Amino acid sequence: MNYNFDQEINRMKTACEKWDDLETRFGVNDVLPMWVADMDFKAPPAVIEALKERVEHGIYGYTYRPDSYFEAIIDWVSRRHQWSIKKEWITHSPGVIPALAFLLRSLTEPGDKIIVQSPVYHHFFRVIESQGRTVVNNPLSFKDGRYRMDFADLEAQIDSSVKMLILCSPHNPVGRVWTQEELTRLGEICLKNNILIVSDEIHFDLVYNAYKHVPIASISEALAKQTITCFSPSKTFNIWGVQTSVAIIPNHDLRERYNREINSMAIGWATPFGIAALESAYRFGEEWLDQLIEYLEGNVEFVESYLNTHIPQIKLVDPEGTYLLWLDFRELGFSMEELDQFMLQKARLALNEGHIFGQGGEGFMRMNIACPRTMLEKALLQLEHAVKQLSPTGKSEY
Ligand SMILES: Cc1ncc(COP(=O)(O)O)c(C=O)c1O
Known part of the structure; x- marks a missing residue:
């Protein structure tokens, strides 16, 4: 089937953040x-159909994440990203930025230093500061039209107060898809210094054909244990409105701490629409x-x-x-x-x-x-x- 991306759709008067007001x-x-x-x-279309079907049912009460939801995620990540994940690693969040806030709250302390690599998605700064943590910036270097990580600067800035690095992979806004070599080097530095990696991979499906996304947690078992990977079908399939994202947390202790945090606020539940949209997107999209x-x-x-x-x-x-x-x-x-x-x-x-x-x-x-x-x-x-x-x-x- 051929999908029509040339179609112009009027989004005005839908309280659309991008177009209205x-x-x-x-x-x-x-x-x-x-x-x-x-x-x-x-x-x-498969997502729209699945949502219609769910709407037609007419009852939208309390809903848990069924096995089919977990299978859809596991299959997608394995097929598209060659990463084998386990059902119990998959935790819910309504969005990736909320997940970052919960991760900061549950895995770091007020005043801890958190590394980001600017220029970078602006909400990273906001979420770190709003949780009372301190931003440490490890700016990307820009030479000959290409952005690279500056590992020497990163190592120079690390001290015992640095507890977490928020990685943007692929990188918004500079559009880099980090290579296995770059991620391995970054990972080694974080492992050596006991720095948790929160890898925001929300753009991981949107990679151009000459490039290959590597989930940093897939590189080694040691990195899997020290990394939380956040992603969502929201960017890939344009379904932010269903408020569904996941955080993959292979490390049992970190996962318990995260789950305690979201359960304390009673937000660990996906909506029936989030579940229907995610499953249909990953199965048929x-x-x-x-x-x-x-x-x-x-x-x-x-x-x-x-x-x-x-x-x-x-x-x-x-x-x-x-x-x-x-x-x-x-x-x-x-x-x-x-x-x-x-x-x-x-x-x-x-x-x-x-x-x-x-x-x-x-x-x-x-x-x-x-x-x-x-x-x-x-x-x-x-x-x-x-x-x-x-x-x-x-x-x-x-
Ligand atoms: C890197 C990155 N992370 C997170 C988000 C937002 O995630 P969410 O809407 O799920 O909170 C965006 C949106 O542009 C983004 O580019």
Whole structure:
């Protein structure tokens, strides 16, 4: 079956975070939204059917996670990621960010230091700080158009207060799919220093064909014991609304501590809709996902060739995974505020401002390309016109 990712679907007036009430977030309304990380595509038909069937039943009371739910997850992870996981390792959370909060609360103490690698998904900073823990930043290095981990800086920053590293794998926003070698090196440093790894792998299904995602916990038994892996069908199949994600915790002691935390707040239960959507996505969504990845690859190529041909001042950092493109605007010479205003007021585009992702994000913008190609064309045309109207120095207009 061929799925139609070209279909334009009006999301307005659905209380849609990405499309509705942009005035509150951006101060303007008529801008094309390419920011928050969800897709402008419908979920796979099999998921919509499974949800309809569940809705038709009419009773939505207390629901436990049945064996079929665990089997769907185990099979998916084994088939797509060659990682063999056990049923008892699979814990529930309504989302990955909530899981990070519960993990911080249950596995670290107030004041403990938590490592992140910026520029990185901005909610990492917020969740660490909101739990009263301290962020330690190990910035990625950016050389010759490619981001790499800086292991020397990481080792230099480790002391006895560092208890956890939150890894973003694949990495949002820079689009790296970390190699087995990189993850092994990172893992060795964490093992040597007794640092827990929380690996946020929410983008793990969204990897381009030339690359291969490696779950860090699959590399060795020692790493499995020291790693908690968080993922969800929410990004892959565009089903955030059903509030279902998992944390894989092979280490019995860590798992007990996590479960005590979520049970104390009575949030360890998935909803009937979360269960139906997850199972149908993992059982019947594979062909849809393969076609989605192909479509996204087409979108990446389109952006790359458009920028090269028409707006060469803006550079695309080659994405290896995720539908989030990391665009380098530094050649235009704008300050942080100027770039934000230029995108909104002149290009009429709402992207995520690079600086929200922490050190190293200034001068960049994150563009969500999980949309029909017609929308991408419109956005790039707007951007091209805006850049062409700048004076030769760019900056002097502001
Ligand atoms: C790396 C990463 N982690 C977590 C999330 C959000 O997860 P959730 O909505 O399940 O809390 C996102 C969403 O963009 C993300 O990019």
